[in-house]
Amino acid sequence: MNSSSATLEVENLCAHFFTKSGVVKAVDNVSFAVKSGEVLGLVGESGSGKTVTGFSILGLVDPPGRIVSGSIRYKGEELIGADKERLRHIRGNRIAMIFQDPTMTLNPVLRIDTQLIETIRAHHDTDANTARAQARDALGQVGIPSPEERLKCYPHELSGGMRQRVAIAIAFLNKPDLIIADEPTTALDVTIQAQIIHEAQTLCRESGTALVWITHDLAVVAGLADHICVMYAGRIVEEGSADNVIDQPMHPYTAGLIGSVPSHNQRGKRLAQIPGSTPSLLNLPEGCAFRTRCGFNDDTCLREPKVTHPAKGRSLRCFHPVSKGQAS
Amino acid sequence: MTAMIQTDALTKNFVQKQDFAGKMAAMLGARSPAREVQAVNQVNLVVNKGEVVGLVGESGCGKSTIGRMIAGIMEPTAGRVLYKGANVAEMTGEEEKSTKLAVQMIFQDPFASLNPRQRVSGIVGEAPLMHGLVTRSELDGYVDETLLKVGLDPDFRRRYPHQFSGGQRQRIGIARALAVKPDFLVCDEAVAALDVSIQAQVLNLFMDLREEFDLTYLFISHDLGVVEHISDRIAIMYLGRLVETSPTDELFKNPNHPYTQALLAEVPRLDQRKRTFHPLKGEIPSPIDPPGGCYFHPRCPHVFDKCRKDAPMLKEISPGRFSACHLNDKADV
Numbered sequence: 274m275n276s277s278s279a280t281l282e283v284e285n286l287c288a289h290f291f292t293k294s295g296v297v298k299a300v301d302n303v304s305f306a307v308k309s310g311e312v313l314g315l316v317g318e319s320g321s322g323k324t325v326t327g328f329s330i331l332g333l334v335d336p337p338g339r340i341v342s343g344s345i346r347y348k349g350e351e352l353i354g355a356d357k358e359r360l361r362h363i364r365g366n367r368i369a370m371i372f373q374d375p376t377m378t379l380n381p382v383l384r385i386d387t388q389l390i391e392t393i394r395a396h397h398d399t400d401a402n403t404a405r406a407q408a409r410d411a412l413g414q415v416g417i418p419s420p421e422e423r424l425k426c427y428p429h430e431l432s433g434g435m436r437q438r439v440a441i442a443i444a445f446l447n448k449p450d451l452i453i454a455d456e457p458t459t460a461l462d463v464t465i466q467a468q469i470i471h472e473a474q475t476l477c478r479e480s481g482t483a484l485v486w487i488t489h490d491l492a493v494v495a496g497l498a499d500h501i502c503v504m505y506a507g508r509i510v511e512e513g514s515a516d517n518v519i520d521q522p523m524h525p526y527t528a529g530l531i532g533s534v535p536s537h538n539q540r541g542k543r544l545a546q547i548p549g550s551t552p553s554l555l556n557l558p559e560g561c562a563f564r565t566r567c568g569f570n571d572d573t574c575l576r577e578p579k580v581t582h583p584a585k586g587r588s589l590r591c592f593h594p595v596s597k598g599q600a601s
Numbered sequence: 602m603t604a605m606i607q608t609d610a611l612t613k614n615f616v617q618k619q620d621f622a623g624k625m626a627a628m629l630g631a632r633s634p635a636r637e638v639q640a641v642n643q644v645n646l647v648v649n650k651g652e653v654v655g656l657v658g659e660s661g662c663g664k665s666t667i668g669r670m671i672a673g674i675m676e677p678t679a680g681r682v683l684y685k686g687a688n689v690a691e692m693t694g695e696e697e698k699s700t701k702l703a704v705q706m707i708f709q710d711p712f713a714s715l716n717p718r719q720r721v722s723g724i725v726g727e728a729p730l731m732h733g734l735v736t737r738s739e740l741d742g743y744v745d746e747t748l749l750k751v752g753l754d755p756d757f758r759r760r761y762p763h764q765f766s767g768g769q770r771q772r773i774g775i776a777r778a779l780a781v782k783p784d785f786l787v788c789d790e791a792v793a794a795l796d797v798s799i800q801a802q803v804l805n806l807f808m809d810l811r812e813e814f815d816l817t818y819l820f821i822s823h824d825l826g827v828v829e830h831i832s833d834r835i836a837i838m839y840l841g842r843l844v845e846t847s848p849t850d851e852l853f854k855n856p857n858h859p860y861t862q863a864l865l866a867e868v869p870r871l872d873q874r875k876r877t878f879h880p881l882k883g884e885i886p887s888p889i890d891p892p893g894g895c896y897f898h899p900r901c902p903h904v905f906d907k908c909r910k911d912a913p914m915l916k917e918i919s920p921g922r923f924s925a926c927h928l929n930d931k932a933d934v
Contacts, residue, residue, distance in 0.1 A: 467878045487926070
């Protein structure tokens with residue numbers, strides 16, 4: 274990938290949590306890059322480290338967690354260890370985040386307009402009236418009816434879907450170069466989810482914003498992302514274009530995940546399930562972390578699988594890639 | 602054939618409690634309008650023996666309320682729930698007891714629905730012991746057997762719920778329901794809180810149990826992908842009313858109601874790449890103040906005059922398929 278054109282490059286990122294019971298390697302040697310206008314889907318189940326990866330990019334990992342090593346570059350500029358003033362300038366302005374729970378973004382005791390205008394004026398030298406007009410347009414843009422009146426509302430006066438759309442409007446406000454969206458539609462209904470994906474798509478296409486969409490839902494990512502990274506137990510186990518990863522998964526875990534999606538199976542037939550459950554990060558199996566749930570497990574898997582590149586633009590951490598047709 | 606479960610014009614209204622200011626205003630002689638929410642409005646739903654019926658709708662449409670009324674943990678405001686043709690509300694004594702045991706419920710949140718201070722043996726074993734299905738000496742064996750049925754190790758019997766993962770907890774919830782030998786299960790978003798790979802395991806368990814114990818399910822979910830997979834028939838709800846019921850195949854092949862069509866179009870699918878989403882405009886109206894006529898008309902792309910005035914009734918449009926939409930009448934004229 275051409276490094277000069279990437280909006281965000283993450284290289285060998287390790288974020289560990291130092292707890293009483295041991296070191297939790299929530300993010301372990303994770304590397305990826307997103308270009309302008311591109312959508313990257315970061316897929317994984319609970320505890321796979323996808324959220325901590327997103328938090329690391331914005332410098333939101335709190336003790337006992339710490340970024341141990343690695344590099345996060347925004348347009349070539351190193352963010353790890355950058356001074357606070359510089360981070361303040363970038364966060365909310367050039368890089369924005371959408372959280373799963375909109376109550377994490379919105380202050381319950383401030384009106385919507387205060388929060389939107391504050392976001393604009395923190396980064397730009399605009400007068401209050403212009404900022405207000407911008408805020409109103411931003412609400413309209415995410416499909417909130419009668420935005421002028423909604424500006425005067427407090428967060429509790431809005432429904433969950435509306436609140437999430439306000440959170441998204443705040444993320445979009447300063448037309449950032451990069452948006453990290455952490456399960457933004459998981460708590461929402463299908464029709465609202467479609468509206469929000471629609472807004473995100475429009476923004477990426479029109480203003481060239483790069484988008485990292487963190488989710489557990491493969492079906493959403495299939496319809497939205499250009500590129501997919503699949504995470505398991507803190508590592509990216511498979512990476513490639515959306516078509517490649519979903520049509521020809523090579524890691525047994527990816528293949529298992531795809532097999533578990535009900536609409537991918539014949540109605541009423543048993544679903545292809547992955548046995549067992551995600552191991553605790555405190556007590557990962559030696560070698561390949563997926564070994565204990567994998568059907569191809571043998572002695573080679575006791576060693577740690579290195580990243581290989583089985584095809585152009587694809588990377589994989591597995592000794593026994595699933596070949597085409599084998600995946601069900 | 603009498604249906605296993607039938608609801609007859611089932612209705613549930615929730616009345617908002619007056620707050621302090623409201624009570625003061627009422628004491629001072631203000632006319633206090635009681636704010637009433639129609640959560641479920643005249644629903645006629647039939648579930649036949651051995652069938653899996655999927656009940657689908659967005660949040661706030663009343664699907665959980667229907668499930669709770671059928672499971673007998675909530676009283677309907679009006680209408681009846683019939684179990685094997687008999688009105689549940691009029692039952693007494695033995696009949697009432699056996700019906701309550703026969704209809705069991707599985708809840709969405711495996712963290713909130715288990716007593717954190719009770720061991721698994723107590724959670725699963727309490728009900729069958731109290732109802733005299735097993736004696737105290739048989740209890741341990743019975744609990745082990747039930748845990749095995751849902752794929753849990755009987756050695757876990759002495760553990761507390763917090764020692765289990767989400768998927769395992771949901772299995773405990775299923776074991777608790779199965780322990781009283783029900784023949785009808787209401788599954789309220791039973792797999793919504795689980796990861797994809799665990800969700801597949803639990804769905805497989807539901808399908809296995811159905812075969813093994815000849816169970817009938819009402820499967821409540823907002824996830825059309827899940828419902829499509831497990832259901833024989835699907836009922837779609839919008840704002841407290843049923844808008845369409847149909848066999849699963851036909852519903853997905855040829856959705857009739859505009860709301861069903863919109864829902865199906867927006868379900869993300871693995872085989873669709875780089876699609877452009879064309880969302881339905883607007884949001885679900887508030888059930889406190891629903892629009893007149895057809896509840897869906899403010900969002901419907903095919904709205905015409907009649908929709909704003911008259912609420913459409915559920916009508917049979919082809920054998921076994923019902924839809925509540927004025928467009929079907931229009932075609933006849």
